[in-house]
Amino acid sequence: MQQTMKPSARERLLELAEVSVIQKGFAGTSIDELVAGAGITKSGFFYHFRDKSELALALLQRHFERDNEILDGLFNRARELHDDPLHAFLIGLKLFAEMLTDLPENHPGCLAASICYQDQLFNREVRELNARGTLTWRTRFGGYLEEIARVHPPRIEVDLQALADMVSALVEGGIVLNKLLKEPKLLATQITLYRAFVQQVFARD
Amino acid sequence: MQQTMKPSARERLLELAEVSVIQKGFAGTSIDELVAGAGITKSGFFYHFRDKSELALALLQRHFERDNEILDGLFNRARELHDDPLHAFLIGLKLFAEMLTDLPENHPGCLAASICYQDQLFNREVRELNARGTLTWRTRFGGYLEEIARVHPPRIEVDLQALADMVSALVEGGIVLNKLLKEPKLLATQITLYRAFVQQVFARD
DNA sequence: GCCCCGACTGTACCGACGGTATGGTGCGAC
DNA sequence: GTCGCACCATACCGTCGGTACAGTCGGGGC
Numbered sequence A, B: 001m002q003q004t005m006k007p008s009a010r011e012r013l014l015e016l017a018e019v020s021v022i023q024k025g026f027a028g029t030s031i032d033e034l035v036a037g038a039g040i041t042k043s044g045f046f047y048h049f050r051d052k053s054e055l056a057l058a059l060l061q062r063h064f065e066r067d068n069e070i071l072d073g074l075f076n077r078a079r080e081l082h083d084d085p086l087h088a089f090l091i092g093l094k095l096f097a098e099m100l101t102d103l104p105e106n107h108p109g110c111l112a113a114s115i116c117y118q119d120q121l122f123n124r125e126v127r128e129l130n131a132r133g134t135l136t137w138r139t140r141f142g143g144y145l146e147e148i149a150r151v152h153p154p155r156i157e158v159d160l161q162a163l164a165d166m167v168s169a170l171v172e173g174g175i176v177l178n179k180l181l182k183e184p185k186l187l188a189t190q191i192t193l194y195r196a197f198v199q200q201v202f203a204r205d
Numbered sequence C: 001g002c003c004c005c006g007a008c009t010g011t012a013c014c015g016a017c018g019g020t021a022t023g024g025t026g027c028g029a030c
Numbered sequence D: 001g002t003c004g005c006a007c008c009a010t011a012c013c014g015t016c017g018g019t020a021c022a023g024t025c026g027g028g029g030c
Helices: A009-024 A031-038 A042-048 A052-081 A085-102 A108-116 A124-151 A160-181 A186-202 B009-024 B031-038 B042-048 B052-081 B085-102 B108-116 B124-151 B160-181 B186-202
Strands: none
Touching: A009 A031, A009 A042, A009 A052, A009 A108, A031 A042, A052 A085, A052 A108, A052 A124, A085 A124, A085 A186, A108 A124, A108 A160, A108 B160, A124 A160, A124 A186, A124 B160, A160 A186, A160 B108, A160 B124, A160 B160, A160 B186, A186 B160, A186 B186, B009 B031, B009 B042, B009 B052, B009 B108, B031 B042, B052 B085, B052 B108, B052 B124, B085 B124, B085 B186, B108 B124, B108 B160, B124 B160, B124 B186, B160 B186
């Protein structure tokens, strides 16, 4: 009856878990609930995942991959629109802010922080993947900024790595503030502000 | 034997809970563990707190109070050191950054975000207190910035409320990044960067 | 001296949850 | 035809948050 063209139980579990974790947090997402939703039994869950940590791992992995694809898309497109790395980056940030207006919750930062704040629940592997994901952001934005700095020497002295980390911090923090204050535009506004800062740092005039 | 000048079981519970929550998160802090540490029984815990949410409430309240005292101390002292609101604010931010270098974990933002990411565990009261605490920060920094803007008209167009929220976002996000990457200076560096931004926005020349 | 009250203790129990164990089944590939 | 993947079924464990309720002990008021 219910086995039409099922996208495999594992996929269904991940899909359900993603939605639930974003809504209710990882600790608030029970295995029983997931298996009920996926129409399988608890044994089925533990066939696919050794434990809940392994589910978190798979979820994080998926998120980071999608995340990188999206960011690549945005900033590569921005690069096509403008030759100068600074202006391309500013366009990219604008696109990024626009994207964040639309999907304020569906973000890996959400997952990353959620896991970070309950990290005693998870094994080393999960924590390491989480750290690697964050380092990817540092590398990405650090790279953009260094490229910019070579063409446009900064008007004030700034630590470029810190300026790169600021994106991550604002996204993570913005998600928290958004959740607390229920102002969906907040995240986008912060990125826009960051954009203004970058402009101030590098733009001559 | 062990009842010397006991600071009341309730106080002991709060003290233990604070340490444990910061280390292991709220969900990772069990009531059994707390009562064992405080040398009382589970019944004793539920005598003082209706449930775990009420413990969170008390914890948050304590944190926000201390937090406000500390920030008042820093920025009032900064104000004594300089008459101009901009320079006083910049001094205050420097003091703030220095403070964050020392106590990177013992921060209410940590608690606030920890609760925010598991908010299905808590009742409305806790969530509202959490939101109020964040609004306090917005009001505080928004006030400083408006005062500054009256004396130093911004060189670029910025939303002052967003610029105020940026402090909260950077602190919350900085705590997450610090936890993930284990770089204790990260938070202070971000505040220092924010300071540079504020300077760029308002300083003539 | 008595009684009440606040601050607990002690015991027993509940349901939800993560997780383990173990054996069984349907079905497609080879 | 048999191998193994993708599950199912059942039963059970420890931990945790939480409930229920009776009992205890010391101090202050009367």
